[in-house]
Amino acid sequence: MTNYIPVLIIIIFAFLIAALIVGASSILGHKISKKTKLDTYECGMKTIGPTRMKMNIRYYLTAMLFLIFDIEVMFLYPWALVTGNLGMFGFLEMLVFVIILLVGYVYVWKKGALEWE
């Protein structure tokens, strides 16, 4: 239990310092209230039209596919580090993993999820 006391102290200090800084600037600082100041952007042009734009759903699809394959490729890095020690068995295991990935990739490709039309 005593191991956690430093953590507690850090938490208390974090709150104290944050409260101190925010409190001090709010008490000591200037206060200018204008409409422009409260705008979303203080500089640049005025926005034209609604800011919620329609995005093509393909962005999400591509992003999702990228994420999946990216994370799966991540597994290759630790494997590459120790592959010498793993021997043939480790190589075959990774081959199986990559083949399973490949099935997914072929599926995505043939289904046309990678085409931008």
Add this chain to the structure above:
Amino acid sequence: MVVQIPEMDFGWIVPEIAMTVFAAVALLLTLFRKKNSTWLFVEAMPLVGAIVALYFTFQTWNGNIDIFNNLYTIDNFGVFFKGLSLVILILVTLLSYRYIDREDMARGEYYSLLMFGTLGMMIMVSSNNFITIFIGLEVMSISIYILAGLMGGNAKSVEASLKYFLLGAFATAFLLYGIALIYGTTGMLDIREIAGYVNSGNFMVTPTFMAGLALLIVGFGFKTASVPFHMWTPDVYEGAPTSITAYMATGVKAAAFAAFLRVLFTAFHPFLSGWTYMLWILAVATMTLGNITALKQDDVKRMLAYSSIAHAGYILIALTVGDRTLSSTVLYYLLVYSFMTIGAFAVVIILGRQGSPNTGIESYAGLAGRHPVIAAVMAVFLFSMAGIPPLAGFMGKFYVLTDAIRGGYYWLAIIGVLNSVVAAYYYLRVVMYMYFKEPEAEIGAPDVSIGSTLAIAISVVVVFYLGIFPRLFLMIAHTSSAIFM
């Protein structure tokens, strides 16, 4: 340092490997299939895959070995439930052939996901470690989330999928949090090691441990559709494609109960007093709410959804008793329940047509006059669910209630019996509509195919067989659950 992985271990998981390979091949075959091709390779994959996997699963009977550093275990309990999920896969595939053509669902994805779902169940029921259970559960659940929404154009199906996914994600989070808390207090993820710890003198009941246990029960309670974690069930069962509803009501429930049983009866059994009262409440709430709400349903599919909740309640009775020597009851009940449920959903499928599922109870009016055989088999399944001898449902209920009496849970037994009486009303109501009502609307000829006929025939035979000669399968269930003793 060379990492040692005993390569013999792979010999024990041939069924799982077979499932994976067949699922992947089915997926690839659809991609390269020409339009309007009449080759049925993709359709054959789940059947061939299930039969191959069944063969290799039975080879591992009496294997009793822990593999992959105790992450995975091959024992008769696992073999029983692997066999059950594979048989369920076969029956659901048979049901699906005509149905998914009729509803125009994506075929390759459908069969492939069915197989991946079954793979998840197989992993889940033979895990000896919380992390492996979790992986199995996720493989199963994610497949089902997609399958539930595969009727693309149908808003209800998409709604079912989304609902199931969102709530399922929450339930998974609960389960994981439970696992994390258990790990935090015991420092172990291995189920048998936890049992050893709970049995030892070092064990102290801490609030963290209790919270972990309760969260685990919440997570499994969700997957088994127990009250009060059942909210998703009626909507999801109603909206999902009927074949998938049958799959969810049987396969998912059986696998979730199997993992639940293994966790409770292995890891936490020495700490029986800590959880039986929770399950007691869960069992009573599940039975009562399931049955009473089912009374009000005019949609047969929805009624079957509530009835599946009620059946989960009966199974929970057997879990509540917590007697390891009686755990075969749960296995037997799940076996019986799977066949009668698939049979009933099969009848619902063949009465539907494209665009009009005909699941309202009025569609069943006068069915006996027009299609006596269909009405008769539906009556068999409903009588079995109501628990009328000599059908299998009676034996299942009989053993569950006997367990309760033997364990000294008299009130639980009484509530169970009263619930059966209530349940008889809504099952017999459908029978009454079929036999004693004049047809109100023309629903057209039933959409019977060879596949669905075969599935219904198998279910009817098994329901009679298990009801009249329960001994053989009771012995098998008993041998399978011997791992807990």
